[in-house]
Amino acid sequence: MRVAIAALTLIAATPAWAQLGVETDASVELTTDLRERGLSQSGGEASGAASLTVNSGAIGGELRATALRGSARHGGADAGAAASLWYRIGSGGWQFEAGGTYRAFIDGAGELDYAEVHGTANYLIGPLDVGVGAYYAPDQRAIGGDNLYLRARARASLPGMPWTLAAHVGRSSGAVDDFAKAARLRPAGNYTDWSLGVEWARGPLYAAVRYTDTDIARGVTLSPFADRSNSGARVIGAVGLSF
Numbered sequence: 001m002r003v004a005i006a007a008l009t010l011i012a013a014t015p016a017w018a019q020l021g022v023e024t025d026a027s028v029e030l031t032t033d034l035r036e037r038g039l040s041q042s043g044g045e046a047s048g049a050a051s052l053t054v055n056s057g058a059i060g061g062e063l064r065a066t067a068l069r070g071s072a073r074h075g076g077a078d079a080g081a082a083a084s085l086w087y088r089i090g091s092g093g094w095q096f097e098a099g100g101t102y103r104a105f106i107d108g109a110g111e112l113d114y115a116e117v118h119g120t121a122n123y124l125i126g127p128l129d130v131g132v133g134a135y136y137a138p139d140q141r142a143i144g145g146d147n148l149y150l151r152a153r154a155r156a157s158l159p160g161m162p163w164t165l166a167a168h169v170g171r172s173s174g175a176v177d178d179f180a181k182a183a184r185l186r187p188a189g190n191y192t193d194w195s196l197g198v199e200w201a202r203g204p205l206y207a208a209v210r211y212t213d214t215d216i217a218r219g220v221t222l223s224p225f226a227d228r229s230n231s232g233a234r235v236i237g238a239v240g241l242s243f
Contacts, residue, residue: 076109
């Protein structure tokens, strides 16, 4: 319910931003499993998300609300909210971005909210879009230490067709102060994740099928936040609407 309210709030705000001369994009999505960096954020359950992106020149931001379905990874939180700000510059086919994100978790047990900063570089040539990025969460009690995520990605649109192929590989690492909390972002220590997907879009409607996996070994963990059973191979389906 809270995610539905947040989604309606974000969507309703879009015309107001447009009147101020700010470029806006909004989207809503339903997915069979909400995954980030190879880890389920919704306890392996179906989920939904809504986002509003605003851009004014080189400066932009995004508000995103997600249904977490009582995820053990986030202390039983029912919903999540993320607020991001960034600065972008472009040159030729290159685009560079620096920014930060604050992540909040609603109705979860304990200290859960945390922040991270990021830098990315992307290059667009014809239908091919490739990029690399670094995302760093400084030492915080909510994540039991710090966390560095390095990522490389690629997207290729098929000319004259509504299909796009996408792939990525990422590596999560970091120092540990609190083993239990560190397992939120790294269930069994440092790990690698990857995904392959195909997306279809026509007008405001889109759909996607993605395969995601990690090299996290199956096993028992003492951390209540690890949710290790939802960190392996999974095929995910998603449908959404953007406007």
